[in-house]
Amino acid sequence: xxxxxxxxxxxxxxFSMFVWFCxxxxxxxxxxxxxxxxxxxxxxxxxLEAVGTALATxxxxxxxxxxxxxxxxxxxxxRFFCGWVCPFGVLHHFVGFLSNRKKSSxxxxxxxxxxxxxxxxxFVLVVFLSLAAFPSIASTLQTGxxxxxxxxxxxxxxxxxxxxxxxxxxVSATSRFYEGAWLIFAIFLAAVLLNLxxxxxxxxxxxxxxxxxxxxxxxxxxxxxxxxxxxxxxKLCESHCEGGCEPAGNIRISECVLCFNCLDGCxxxxxxxxTRPSLAGEETNPDISRRGFVISLAGGIIAxxxxxxxxxxxxxxxxxxxxxxxxxxxxxxxKRCIKCGQCMRVCPTNVIQPGGVVxxxxxxxxxxxxxxxxxxxxxxxxxxxxxxxxxAAIRPITLSEKLGTGDFARVGPIRVGTAFFDRDRCLPxxxxxxxxxxxxxxxxxxxxxxxxxxxxxIRDGVLTVKKVAGNLIETVEExxxxxxxxxxxYYCAFEDSPRSFLRSKSGCYxxxxxxxxxxxxxxxxxxxxxxxxxxxxEIQVRLQRPYVDIEKCIGCGVCEHECPVSGMKAIRVxxxxxxxxxxxxxxxxx
Amino acid sequence: MTDQHxxxxxxxxxxxxxxxxxxxxxxxGVISAALYDKQGPKAAVVTESLVTLPDFSVPSIDGQTISxxxxxxxKATVARAVELLGGIERFIAKGDRVAxxxxxxxxxxxxxxxxxxxxxxxxxxxxxxxAGAKKVIVTDNPINDPASCFMLSxxxxxxxxxxxxxxxxxxxxxxxxxxxxxxxxxxxxxxxxPFRKADKLIGIAPLKHHHRSGASMTMKNWYGLLGGRxxxxxxxxxxxxxxxxxxxKPTLVILDGTEVMVTNGPTGGSVSDLKRAxxxxxxxxxxxxxxxxxxxxxxxxxxxxxxxxxxxAGAGTTNYESLKPILADVR
Numbered sequence: 001x002x003x004x005x006x007x008x009x010x011x012x013x014x015f016s017m018f019v020w021f022c023x024x025x026x027x028x029x030x031x032x033x034x035x036x037x038x039x040x041x042x043x044x045x046x047x048l049e050a051v052g053t054a055l056a057t058x059x060x061x062x063x064x065x066x067x068x069x070x071x072x073x074x075x076x077x078x079r080f081f082c083g084w085v086c087p088f089g090v091l092h093h094f095v096g097f098l099s100n101r102k103k104s105s106x107x108x109x110x111x112x113x114x115x116x117x118x119x120x121x122x123f124v125l126v127v128f129l130s131l132a133a134f135p136s137i138a139s140t141l142q143t144g145x146x147x148x149x150x151x152x153x154x155x156x157x158x159x160x161x162x163x164x165x166x167x168x169x170x171v172s173a174t175s176r177f178y179e180g181a182w183l184i185f186a187i188f189l190a191a192v193l194l195n196l197x198x199x200x201x202x203x204x205x206x207x208x209x210x211x212x213x214x215x216x217x218x219x220x221x222x223x224x225x226x227x228x229x230x231x232x233x234x235k236l237c238e239s240h241c242e243g244g245c246e247p248a249g250n251i252r253i254s255e256c257v258l259c260f261n262c263l264d265g266c267x268x269x270x271x272x273x274x275t276r277p278s279l280a281g282e283e284t285n286p287d288i289s290r291r292g293f294v295i296s297l298a299g300g301i302i303a304x305x306x307x308x309x310x311x312x313x314x315x316x317x318x319x320x321x322x323x324x325x326x327x328x329x330x331x332x333x334x335k336r337c338i339k340c341g342q343c344m345r346v347c348p349t350n351v352i353q354p355g356g357v358v359x360x361x362x363x364x365x366x367x368x369x370x371x372x373x374x375x376x377x378x379x380x381x382x383x384x385x386x387x388x389x390x391x392a393a394i395r396p397i398t399l400s401e402k403l404g405t406g407d408f409a410r411v412g413p414i415r416v417g418t419a420f421f422d423r424d425r426c427l428p429x430x431x432x433x434x435x436x437x438x439x440x441x442x443x444x445x446x447x448x449x450x451x452x453x454x455x456x457x458i459r460d461g462v463l464t465v466k467k468v469a470g471n472l473i474e475t476v477e478e479x480x481x482x483x484x485x486x487x488x489x490y491y492c493a494f495e496d497s498p499r500s501f502l503r504s505k506s507g508c509y510x511x512x513x514x515x516x517x518x519x520x521x522x523x524x525x526x527x528x529x530x531x532x533x534x535x536x537x538e539i540q541v542r543l544q545r546p547y548v549d550i551e552k553c554i555g556c557g558v559c560e561h562e563c564p565v566s567g568m569k570a571i572r573v574x575x576x577x578x579x580x581x582x583x584x585x586x587x588x589x590x
Numbered sequence: 591m592t593d594q595h596x597x598x599x600x601x602x603x604x605x606x607x608x609x610x611x612x613x614x615x616x617x618x619g620v621i622s623a624a625l626y627d628k629q630g631p632k633a634a635v636v637t638e639s640l641v642t643l644p645d646f647s648v649p650s651i652d653g654q655t656i657s658x659x660x661x662x663x664x665k666a667t668v669a670r671a672v673e674l675l676g677g678i679e680r681f682i683a684k685g686d687r688v689a690x691x692x693x694x695x696x697x698x699x700x701x702x703x704x705x706x707x708x709x710x711x712x713x714x715x716x717x718x719x720x721a722g723a724k725k726v727i728v729t730d731n732p733i734n735d736p737a738s739c740f741m742l743s744x745x746x747x748x749x750x751x752x753x754x755x756x757x758x759x760x761x762x763x764x765x766x767x768x769x770x771x772x773x774x775x776x777x778x779x780x781x782x783x784p785f786r787k788a789d790k791l792i793g794i795a796p797l798k799h800h801h802r803s804g805a806s807m808t809m810k811n812w813y814g815l816l817g818g819r820x821x822x823x824x825x826x827x828x829x830x831x832x833x834x835x836x837x838x839k840p841t842l843v844i845l846d847g848t849e850v851m852v853t854n855g856p857t858g859g860s861v862s863d864l865k866r867a868x869x870x871x872x873x874x875x876x877x878x879x880x881x882x883x884x885x886x887x888x889x890x891x892x893x894x895x896x897x898x899x900x901x902x903a904g905a906g907t908t909n910y911e912s913l914k915p916i917l918a919d920v921r
Contacts, residue, residue, distance in 0.1 A: 028741065173737055173758040348697075349735040375735035379697050380859070381742055427825065436802050437821045441733060443696070445859025451801065483773075488828035488895030510895070522892075544801065562733065564821040 003273075004264045010084045011093065018042055018087035022156045026171055027348040027384045034346065040390040042087065042149050045070050047216075048125075048209040049150070049338050052143040053391055055133040056335035061392055071216060078220040079213040082203060082257035083242060088148035088191075089203055089257070093242060095192055096199025108239040111198060114246045118204050118255060122288045123296040125211035130300025131307075132335070138304040140362050144339030147209050148202070154365060155188040157345035158354060177373050178344065179353045184365070203257065204244050211286070214254035218284040223253050224262060224271065225278025231270050237262035247271060250281040310360050317584070318359035319574040322369040322555065324352055325378065325414045326386035326397040329581045336393035339365035343385035343394055350374030351557065352385060367394070369416060371557030371573060378416060378556040380443040417555030418577035418586060419448070419548050425570035428543045432456050434489045436544050438559035438571050448552035449559060449571075451544035455491060461539035463519075465531045471512075471521050473537060478517040485511040485519065485539060492521050493538045494531045511539070550577065550587060641765040641782055643815075645839040646689075646791035647874065648681055655913045656873035658882060661920035664710045664848050664870065671844070671872035672717060674916040681841050681874075682790055684722030689788035690714060690754065691840075693795050693811050694730040694745050696857055697738040703851050704858040705739070706794045708748030710846055714794060715752035729757035729784045730814045757784045764817040769837045771903075774830050779817035780837075790841040793876070797847040797867070797883050799855030803827045804894045805887050806856045807880040808843040808873075809835045809905075832899035835876060835906070845871040845879045847886045868921070877906025878913050 021039040029035045040063065043049060050067030054060045070081055082089050100111060128143045144150040162176040169175075178184075194201035203210050217223075224247055237247045240261035245252040247262035263271050312318060313330055324343055327333050344352045344367055355368040367385065371377045383402055386394040397414065400406040404413035419438075423429040428436065439449040464476040473492070490511045512522040519539070531537055548571075555573045563569040577586040657674035659667040672678050682688060692706030700708050711728060718726045728749035732739035736758045740746035746756050757763075763783035769775040785791060795811035802824055803810060812834040813820065823830035847869035854863040867886045873879035877900045881891040891897045891908040901908045 028737070169760055173760055174735075175761070348738045376697075376733065379735060379738055381698060382738070433825045434802070434827070435824050437824045439801055440824075440856060443698070443857050443859055445854045445857070445863055447854055447857070447859075487826045488899075489826070512898075558734070562821055564819060564824065566819065 002264055003260045007084055007258075007260055011090045014085045015087050015090040018152070019156070022153070022161055022345070023171060025157065025342065025345045025388070027346055027382075034384075034388070039388065040342065041066070043153060043338070043340055043342070043390040045081070045085070046147065046149040046209060047071050047074075048128075048143050048147050048212050049391065051212065052129065052132045052141050052147075052338070053336055055129060056139045056141045057332075061336075063390065074213055074216050075219050076221050077258070078217045078223055078253070079210070079243075079257050082207075082210055082213060083259045086148060086209075088152040089200070091152070091192060092195050092200045092202055093259070096195040096201075096242075099196045100199055105236065105239045109235050112238055112241040112244050114244045114252060114255065115198075115204070116287070118244060119286065119288045119292065120205050121207050121211040122214070122286050123292055124206060125208040125215075126293060126296040127300040127303065128208055130297050131304050134301045134304060138308045140304060140307060140334045141336060141338065142362065143208060144337070145364065146206060147338065148207050149209065150338045150340040151187070151191075154339065154341040154354070155184055158341050159184050159188060161345075172350075174350075174375055176350050179370060179373065180356050181354070184354070198244075200242050200244075200257070203242075204255070210257070214286050217256075218254060218286075220253065221275055222273055223251075223275075223277075223282070224256050224258070224260075224273055225251060225276070225282060226280040227270050227272050227274070229279045229281075231266075231268060231280075234267075236267065237265045237271055240265055248280075250283055251278050252287065253282055253284045254286040307360060307362055312360045312362070317575075318363070319417075319576055320368075321355060321359045321363060322417045322557070322573060322575045323578070323580065324367050324369065324385040324394050325402050325416050326383065326395040327367070327416075327580055328393060328395065333393050333580075334362050334366075336391040337366045338391055338393075340390060341365065341367075342388045342390060343367045346384045346388045347374075348382060348384060349376050349379050351376075351378050351561075369557060369573070371560040372569065374561070377558035377561040380556060380558075412579075413444075413554050415554045415577055415579045417557075417573045417575040418550060418553050419555065419557070419559050419571050419573050421546065421548060422568075422570045422572065425565050425568065426546070427565065427570070428545045430570075432458065432541050432543060434541070434543060435564065436546050437562050437564055439544070439546050441558045441562045443556065443558055444552050444554060446552065448549045448554070449546050450549055451546050454543050454545060455493070455540040456543060457493075457538045457540050458490075463537050463539065465533055465535045465537055466517075467533060468531060472518055473521065473531065474518045475537070476517075480514055480516050480519075482515050483513070485514045489542050491540045491542055492519055493540050494535070546571075553577070639766075640768050640777065641780075641786075642767060643780065643782065643785060643838060644788070646788070646841045647839045648790075648841055650874060651676060651680075653914050654680075654916070655875050656871065656878050656882070656910060657916040657918065658869060658871050659918045659920060660868050661870070662848065662866070662868050663920070664707055664846065665713045666920045667848070667870035668710060668713050668844060668872070669717070670918050670920050671870055672842075674918055675842075675872055675874070678717045678721040681792075682718050682721035682723050685724045686718075686722070686789040687787060688718045688723045688726045688790045688792065689785050690718075690726060690728045690749075690792045690794060691730060691811065691814065692728065692745055692793075693806075693814065694736075694739045694743050695733045695814065697732075697734040697742045698857070698859070699742060700744040701861060702858045703796055703849050703864045704798070704856060705743040705745065706796050707846055707848070708744035710844070711745050711754075711794060712748040712752040714792060714844065715749055715754040718790075718792075719753055723790075726752075726754040727757050727784055727788070728754045729759070729781075731759040731781045731817065732814065759817075767837070769833055772833050772837070774823055774826060775833050775837055781815045781817055785815075791838070793838075793840045793843040795843070795845055796849075796851065797845055797886055798851035798858070799853055799863075799887060801855065803831060803896060804889060805880070805884045807883045808845050808876040809880050809896065809900060811843075812838045828894075828896040828899055831896040832903055832905070835896075835900040836903045840874075840876065842872060842874055843876045843879055845873070845883045847871065847883060850886050852887060875906035875910075875913065877901055877908055878910035878915075881908040882910045882915065 242259035245255035
């Protein structure tokens, strides 16, 4: 078996493994669900995220020891990850192969030649790393925007899987929705289609992870090289070169993705994977100018505070950006979140959504709770997002920490925000209609939504008594809608009866039935006080008007999800009051 | 010679091209004629074809309509309660396909009593199979995330363990229905597919406090069959519960008052919201079951307007005493 066959098997294996991990990132305990599967493996193998979070936080989070393995293997073998493991690379490799397979050798050689613009990826890398490393006060991790592993994870989990599963309903019973998926789609599609222009376009020109490997593998012990300096210069070795690294001449080690197509292509068997440098010469350093490096470094350093000029971490913070429970304080959160979308994927209720640019570019694709999407706000008895987060931007909290029980009883529950009523839209507040769906669904005990009873006279609800017979009051007006007040929520008050009388259990002057010109009140039996003919009665609606107990509300948003005033809900969660940041607290400590 | 040849080719090409053009024009004409719409869209919304839930009830037997069994062990009480009504064979025939509708509304632990007790569901499933049921499905259209609800409530596992098939609601399970004489259930989507092919339907509900309606029991349990934006019905909660009691004609309902949620309902969230009442009710008249059940919450039937409404609509009687409830104690 040739080495390229081994490479293809490896690529197929890792790609299948990646897809499998995407599928099993479903909360649950079945074999095809999350239990036990290392679904973050590719993200942890990614040294760019390890280096990025390390530069930003000055710590190396434990699972990133996997990335250490990748780095060590890269130092020994070269950019094996790009050519043998990377699932995004596999996709580019395959699409590039498909679109160019009918071209002639000379066309292929031209397609796969080295281009000066391949240095762009190094500048992308430098910008991202300087954003993460420098002025520590504004340090922000943006590698996830273009790092292929978060990018492909995001694209598969938030785009391809929901599309594929839409009709099948295998992975989730209900359709999954992701806000702003069009942008993820556009970028993914563009990255894949660019292979029609130049194979592995993304890998060669954009990929910051490839750039990092390019820098690391200058020390690689084994590398591709020629066994003698002269050859017939047929350039067949370059016809399928995936990295565009010029194996025929002065090979560019930093661009070589170890596809081994040159080894396979050379009919003279002059190319080898060996420890000694190529006899035709080699270039180990990336082809970047000092000027380009300095400009991108400076650009990154300036960009970090520039991104913060909107004061989105200060007084102008975005109250609609509600982070999942366990998320670190915003500044720390932005040093760790790699926008991979794993939390959004695993969230059983689909409430965690990819953020937009409302809170600034830094918010793009970070997890934000949107209670209008999904099956029911943030589920009380669930900590899946923190458990799956590969970088602990959302800490792996326990249920007792989330709920504030056991050891956490003193600190209380984690609040992600606070619900606020919009009394101009709420049915009992604005329209005198009974409702309190929010109260019913509030999962906190005791409930964070409570009600106060009140009786309001309805519009045109003052009527004149014509005659009273038993429980039946005939009115002069003949304008009532028959049966309208028989719902159990309407009451009849007499002109001179104090309203408190109605509230008392003994005064059950509840309307049992009505016609156009009569009202029958319950209970059966005689009225204690009979209104006189010509006197006035009032039809009142009994309302339970809801309030938020701000000391109990955890901001889960189940109320917002269930509120029947759809479109713009009558109760909405805002991030104010979230426990993760002391400067967004609302209440004084008791 | 050459010119003549060319001319011939051109003539043929012209004819071919003309034929293609003619076919294209004809095709455009045919498609236009087929799609021709003289009026444009009409104002009235065309409604979907309506379905009706089957009638799952069995003939009533005087004096065997409602049984009330005291005891702490649900397995024992439910077995006794069903036995007192004539045994499970009265309700389930050999080869029946049985649908069980527990209350799985919330994604919370069975200890909190916001959902039907999983052991109770499993025991009813076993009883059905004992009577020779061919297939038992357990299903609900919960408020919280369905998969999480069935998982966290323990009902998915318990029902599956007893041999039942758990059915999670999917969009294509809902069909529109209209209740004859109904005010609210008009052309409204209901959870239909799991019940379409069922022969029998058993409702199993926990007894819970409910701030808006007073109490959530066997009639309120059918709220889970409503699809669409069902929360709008809270504006007229009594009417919707009464209409559901008319819409759904179950074989049997079981009301679990072993541990009653007395406060903070219907979600609960703390064991302190529960109070032991050690009572389980089985009935083929759900109005009677709920009329008795509400007394365990310290209410009377007259305080729950939906009970009177359901009685007027013919769904059952609020005067459960008139049915001579069969009492038993298995403590």
